[in-house]
Amino acid sequence: MVSVNDFTSPIFPTWCPGCGDFGIWASIKNALVSMDFEPHNVMMVYGVGCSGNMCSFINAYGFHGLHGRAIPVAEAIKIANHEIPVIVVGGDGDLLGEGLSHFITACRGNPNITVILHDNQVYGLTTGQTAPTSDKGFKSKSTPLGVIEVRLNPLVTAITQGATYVARGFAGDPTYTTKLIVDGIKHEGFSFVNVLQPCVSFNHIHTYPWYRERIYKLEEGNYTPHDSTKAYEKAIEWGDKIPLGLFYEENKDTYQDDLPQIKPLPLVKQNISNIDISELYKEFI
Amino acid sequence: MKLSSKKKPNIINNMTWKIAGEAGFGIAVSGVLFSKICTRGGLFVHSYSEYPSLIRGGHNTFQLTVRDSKVYAPFKTVNFLIALNKESVTKHLFELSEKALIMFDPDENDIATETSSRKDLVLCPVPLAILSKNSGADRLMRNTVAMGASMAILAYDLTILDELFKEVFADKGQEVIDLNIRAAKAGFDYIKEHFDNSSYPYRLEKNEKHSQTQMVLGGNEAIGMGAIKAGVKFYAGYPMTPSSTLLQYMASKQLQYNIVVKHTEDEISAANMAIGAYYAGVRAMTGTAGGGFSLMVESLGLAAITETPMVYVVVQRPGPATGLPTWTDQGDLKFVLHASQGEFPRIVVAPGDTEECFYVTIQAHNLAETYQLPVIILSDKFLAESPKSTYPFDDKNIKIQRGKIATPEQLQAIGIYKRFDLQAKDGVSLRTLPGMKNGIFLANSDEHDEHGFSNEESEMRINMVDKRFKKFIAASAELPEPVLYGPAKADFTIFAWGSTKGPILEAMEILRRENVSVNLLHILYISPFPAKRVNELLEICKTPILIENNMTAQLGSLISEYTGYEIGNKILKYDGRPFFPEELVQRIRAIKNQKGLKKWLA
Numbered sequence: 109m110v111s112v113n114d115f116t117s118p119i120f121p122t123w124c125p126g127c128g129d130f131g132i133w134a135s136i137k138n139a140l141v142s143m144d145f146e147p148h149n150v151m152m153v154y155g156v157g158c159s160g161n162m163c164s165f166i167n168a169y170g171f172h173g174l175h176g177r178a179i180p181v182a183e184a185i186k187i188a189n190h191e192i193p194v195i196v197v198g199g200d201g202d203l204l205g206e207g208l209s210h211f212i213t214a215c216r217g218n219p220n221i222t223v224i225l226h227d228n229q230v231y232g233l234t235t236g237q238t239a240p241t242s243d244k245g246f247k248s249k250s251t252p253l254g255v256i257e258v259r260l261n262p263l264v265t266a267i268t269q270g271a272t273y274v275a276r277g278f279a280g281d282p283t284y285t286t287k288l289i290v291d292g293i294k295h296e297g298f299s300f301v302n303v304l305q306p307c308v309s310f311n312h313i314h315t316y317p318w319y320r321e322r323i324y325k326l327e328e329g330n331y332t333p334h335d336s337t338k339a340y341e342k343a344i345e346w347g348d349k350i351p352l353g354l355f356y357e358e359n360k361d362t363y364q365d366d367l368p369q370i371k372p373l374p375l376v377k378q379n380i381s382n383i384d385i386s387e388l389y390k391e392f393i
Numbered sequence: 394m395k396l397s398s399k400k401k402p403n404i405i406n407n408m409t410w411k412i413a414g415e416a417g418f419g420i421a422v423s424g425v426l427f428s429k430i431c432t433r434g435g436l437f438v439h440s441y442s443e444y445p446s447l448i449r450g451g452h453n454t455f456q457l458t459v460r461d462s463k464v465y466a467p468f469k470t471v472n473f474l475i476a477l478n479k480e481s482v483t484k485h486l487f488e489l490s491e492k493a494l495i496m497f498d499p500d501e502n503d504i505a506t507e508t509s510s511r512k513d514l515v516l517c518p519v520p521l522a523i524l525s526k527n528s529g530a531d532r533l534m535r536n537t538v539a540m541g542a543s544m545a546i547l548a549y550d551l552t553i554l555d556e557l558f559k560e561v562f563a564d565k566g567q568e569v570i571d572l573n574i575r576a577a578k579a580g581f582d583y584i585k586e587h588f589d590n591s592s593y594p595y596r597l598e599k600n601e602k603h604s605q606t607q608m609v610l611g612g613n614e615a616i617g618m619g620a621i622k623a624g625v626k627f628y629a630g631y632p633m634t635p636s637s638t639l640l641q642y643m644a645s646k647q648l649q650y651n652i653v654v655k656h657t658e659d660e661i662s663a664a665n666m667a668i669g670a671y672y673a674g675v676r677a678m679t680g681t682a683g684g685g686f687s688l689m690v691e692s693l694g695l696a697a698i699t700e701t702p703m704v705y706v707v708v709q710r711p712g713p714a715t716g717l718p719t720w721t722d723q724g725d726l727k728f729v730l731h732a733s734q735g736e737f738p739r740i741v742v743a744p745g746d747t748e749e750c751f752y753v754t755i756q757a758h759n760l761a762e763t764y765q766l767p768v769i770i771l772s773d774k775f776l777a778e779s780p781k782s783t784y785p786f787d788d789k790n791i792k793i794q795r796g797k798i799a800t801p802e803q804l805q806a807i808g809i810y811k812r813f814d815l816q817a818k819d820g821v822s823l824r825t826l827p828g829m830k831n832g833i834f835l836a837n838s839d840e841h842d843e844h845g846f847s848n849e850e851s852e853m854r855i856n857m858v859d860k861r862f863k864k865f866i867a868a869s870a871e872l873p874e875p876v877l878y879g880p881a882k883a884d885f886t887i888f889a890w891g892s893t894k895g896p897i898l899e900a901m902e903i904l905r906r907e908n909v910s911v912n913l914l915h916i917l918y919i920s921p922f923p924a925k926r927v928n929e930l931l932e933i934c935k936t937p938i939l940i941e942n943n944m945t946a947q948l949g950s951l952i953s954e955y956t957g958y959e960i961g962n963k964i965l966k967y968d969g970r971p972f973f974p975e976e977l978v979q980r981i982r983a984i985k986n987q988k989g990l991k992k993w994l995a
């Protein structure tokens with residue numbers, strides 16, 4: 109039996125005390141333990157940010173790539189070896205700023221990977237500039253006059269672009285977030301778990317108490333997550349009341365299902381020692 | 394036409410044929426068919442085509458130099474021109490040899506004024522449009538009619554063309570096959586009845602002695618074949634001329650060879666994906682032109698610092714920015730050598746012909762895995778899109794070298810596994826793939842310790858930088874030295890790289906016949922730079938000449954950097970066109986004539 113310690117690296121996190129990243133870190137490890145994965149059978153791909161710094165704190169195969177580019181790396185690893193779970197951890201700047209086009213393309217392609225987004229509405233690692241998820245008017249080091257663009261809504265983006273599992277957790281509630289991550293990993297297709305993450309150093313508006321006063325769980329009402337229009341209506345709810353939970357789920361063919369090339373064997377297991385290419389010459393003769 | 398009284402013997406199997414006209418008239422297709430007709434008759438060809446960056450209306454050309462011995466480059470001087478419009482005559486008149494023939498449609502174009510200055514030319518009016526219509530098609534079959542007519546003038550075997558139509562259009566049905574055969578025959582018969590070819594000296598004859606089958610192959614397809622042979626199972630790319638045909642070639646083979654090909658959202662994704670696949674243990678590749686490579690730059694360093702094998706294909710076109718999308722250039726050498734922040738080793742290899750395209754692609758993957766670093770294959774439009782006769786490759790003795798990938802037994806024995814083990818003498822440490830027990834590590838774009846965990850300590854930083862460079866030293870020792878073509882000692886020694894190889898070899902042969910001895914050092918692997926060999930040769934050669942398809946003599950400056958020599962004789966060209974053998978001959982002759990007046994070697 110694996111335990112949380114098996115997924116914990118020898119390096120203690122360098123996050124600010126109280127940072128929401130601790131809660132997400134715990135949720136991910138708990139999820140992996142509860143699914144009975146062994147560390148060597150888990151693939152974690154990280155963005156660059158405070159969130160991505162989790163790379164040094166988890167014991168599993170890890171790829172800490174370039175800022176914004178975690179999703180392409182993860183998608184390709186899944187294409188190369190679709191037998192192992194692939195999980196992306198990234199920030200709002202990483203996944204929705206620098207890497208937005210990859211995020212949208214992944215939603216559309218429905219690869220069987222899980223993306224966990226640390227939604228703190230700031231750039232943490234670069235010490236507090238505005239993020240795509242910041243509210244209009246948010247004053248930060250890079251936007252002292254207040255940001256002009258309106259907020260990018262990650263859930264709406266995911267739902268409208270074809271993601272097949274869209275959920276929102278809260279770093280202050282690791283038990284609940286763990287469940288959303290577990291279900292996301294189990295889901296066949298592109299699963300997206302947006303986690304509201306207080307940044308105690310640079311976001312003094314969206315604090316733990318601020319969230320606690322507003323959040324509620326979708327399943328407490330009679331919400332069913334199978335209608336994209338209703339999901340959209342819930343996803344734009346932001347202010348006095350903020351819903352958590354599973355907004356949308358749909359079963360459809362994954363990117364991997366549509367690749368006959370990987371049906372006989374995962375690509376990584378296909379023998380390449382002596383490929384016969386004589387057939388290739390014919391069309392040029 | 395009247396027979397001239399004193400007739401010189403015909404010129405057999407030594408000519409350049411060209412078809413020119415508006416874009417969208419199947420000029421490239423006719424060109425490829427004509428190339429295959431020649432090779433199927435045992436002849437050798439090298440083609441070259443020009444087209445603007447638009448789909449319809451621009452001026453397109455396809456030309457082909459044919460011989461009964463190997464052709465290393467297309468020639469500029471044209472002996473047979475099919476002018477599908479008037480512009481083709483005005484544009485290409487200056488390229489025409491003495492007694493060259495122009496085939497044109499007299500119903501559509503009157504070319505009397507355009508050709509009035511060239512009484513030597515053989516004018517060959519053929520009602521291409523009418524013959525095309527009469528054979529049951531609309532005007533679109535004019536090029537096919539012209540091909541049939543070419544066969545009659547050159548006295549070549551028409552049945553080869555008919556056979557080819559049957560194979561090439563097999564999946565389009567009997568109707569299309571018959572239509573093509575009829576159109577070609579209409580052209581052929583028209584010449585037989587209305588044109589006396591005795592005034593025109595060029596002929597093509599089957600070379601019965603040469604029985605070996607040849608392909609007509611371009612550089613991109615050769616790289617694609619090399620990749621498939623190398624075991625590439627994942628290719629990611631974003632269309633950009635002149636690399637798109639590589640993406641398309643790989644895409645067309647997906648099911649046959651179980652390859653996943655992804656047309657990504659951008660080049661950044663393509664490169665990062667290929668790195669991801671290679672990290673997971675699958676041979677992968679991406680291809681692009683300079684513009685797309687600009688977007689991939691950051692990924693190059695990612696492959697380097699995570700020590701993930703990776704292969705990039707960069708097919709150059711003239712920049713900067715969008716530049717000349719469909720033309721050729723060698724302007725990106727220094728760019729690929731220096732791209733990306735930081736200092737790290739990369740291997741750069743620049744094939745000079747289709748054969749090298751194939752073999753270096755396999756070597757590139759072997760090297761990438763053996764030394765766990767990025768390899769760049771640097772090609773260009775001229776090499777990528779100028780199909781030439783190529784024998785099927787010697788693919789039986791190819792070895793796939795995957796380098797140090799751990800086995801379960803090794804990992805069990807090791808105890809605590811360190812992916813970036815600093816003890817490795819050559820810098821190459823044991824690699825594991827996700828899913829391997831006891832092999833966990835972090836591939837980290839941050840500087841890291843031996844396990845991959847982020848680490849900013851001074852000593853660790855130095856050790857890791859040194860580790861990566863040790864691999865480069867090990868690779869240098871293994872890479873083949875540049876090949877010296879031509880005589881061991883010569884009056885002139887050319888230093889060049891990439892696709893200029895073919896035109897230079899042709900020019901060398903012409904000069905040899907003029908008793909000017911020239912040899913060529915073709916630098917295939919440019920990084921690591923073969924400084925010792927280049928230096929040795931510079932010390933002993935009589936007159937060095939640098940030849941590059943760029944403005945700033947980028948190889949020349951590398952040579953200076955590594956050897957201290959500056960090669961004063963520079964033959965450079967940067968108009969988007971490749972060198973033709975004739976112009977190289979002229980420019981080398983000019984250097985010869987200047988010699989003695991001035992000391993060129995600084």
Ligand SMILES: Cc1ncc(C[n+]2csc(CCOP(=O)(O)OP(=O)(O)O)c2C)c(N)n1
Nearest residue numbers: 156157158159175199200201202231232233
């Ligand atoms: C190409 C590139 N641009 C910029 C950076 C600098 N950078 C590092 S992290 C980061 C933003 C991090 O914000 P986010 O993704 O929201 O992560 P957080 O720190 O908030 O968890 C930036 C801009 C970089 N590393 N690479």
Ligand code: SF4
Nearest residue numbers: 124127158232307308
């Ligand atoms: S800056 Fe913010 S996000 Fe980063 S570690 Fe500190 S609290 Fe967490």
Ligand SMILES: [Mg+2]
Nearest residue numbers: 199200201230
């Ligand atoms: Mg953030």
